[in-house]
Amino acid sequence: MGTEKHLQFGVFLIDTVLLTAFVIGFYHLMRYISPESVSNIQNIPWLILIYIIGFSFSYFLFPSLIQVRLIRSEAIITRVVYTCFMMLLFISLIIFVSRPFADFPRKFLFYSMSTYLVFLLVERTILRKILLRFRANKGNTKTIVLIGNERTVHHLYEILKTPIYGYNIAGFFYDGECDNSEIASMRLGGVSDIYGWIANHPRINEIYGYFPKEQHDTINMMSKFCDNHLIRFYYIPAINVFKGNMSISFMEDIPVIARREEPLRKSKNKFIKRVFDIIFSLCVLILVFPWMFILVAIMIKIQSPGPIFFLQERTGLDGKVFKCIKFRSMQVNDDADELQATKDDSRKFPFGNFMRKTNIDEIPQFLNVLMNDMSVVGPRPHMLKHTAEYSKLISHFMVRHFAKPGITGLAQVNGFRGETRYIDQMEGRVKKDIEYIENWTFLLDLKIIIKTIANMFGNEEEKAY
8 A cells, every 4th residue: 555645645535525425415415304405506516516626625725634643533633623614614715706695505505514524524533443454454554663772762662563553663773782671572783783784674664763962973874874775764862851742843954842742832723722712702701691690690789799790810821910700709808819719618608609619600701711811721820829829839830821721621620620728739730731731632622611511510519619
């Protein structure tokens, strides 16, 4: 079987054939279910052509990832969403410029694209499983060699030896002794022996090598050798100086290693998250907030004289201070900016206690989201006093401010919610916040939102006070 590019083209052909079948099938389904939605569609071949053109444009921008050997399922799902979103825009544009606005098949387009997103996701999932099984059975494999006897090389081996990724590891070249018996049994010789070995084994596709930084000449020699033998050479830097995710980028032609991977530093991801924040917040503020405000305002005024809203300075993105908006859930007091709420806190009035348990008091923070001070999902913002205190007690505490604070977050849906009496509770919260920053995906945000809603009606409310 061919390279990943051939696989990518093959996926495109399969997508095109199945898309044609989908459009025809969905058209006849809508004719039966909702005839009015297809009444202004007369030319089926033209409709199919428009969908294929729209898909081709979106595929060019966001090609399939299922053929990539090491890829997370979240990345594949996100790519499908990008593809369908751009496809919808291209199809809408083509239809809009090719026919009168009155004939624009809005209902059919909306229903078809919503269904096709699910259809394409199922298709890609099935194709991915087929491809992984094919590779696990020695199909579409790459034969590689590893150089070095460092922990980084050992860790890479543990990843690449997984059968479904399709790597055939011919062996290791390293100098000295190795305390890993499995790797020692695969030793093919010392580093200098690789040149002669490759001459007798011409089917090597890639070489991954670690070399100490002072061996520049060896690295250059190995790179030149691989170029002359049509082998791709990958240098493994000694990146185990940090623990956790890291990011490698270039300043001109100099590689630099960032302490951690931060997906939300990419403009594309920022845009996606911001658009979702605006749409989600507008839905809540239009559909929920007005009537909720009336009910809450009445109950607050009955039980506790004073303002309806409570504004408090909190630490936001990059350490900047902003005014966090909440429905007031406590009696007006002088300790609001100093003390966390506790389980039997006498400052809370009855309805305020109910609001805190059900998260109703947080609803005004969707205004903060619209004002770009917060996000729907992110690390919870802390009072300024707590930021100052915990930043001195907990290592990496301030890292959580590399992301915009959220109404809910990964820490909150994993049990680190409410009062933090002990330092290890806050450490657990910080650990989850950093995990979120390093592993953000749009799908992760959706999971957190769904789990937050579920927790509002589950046993998590006993931790909310």
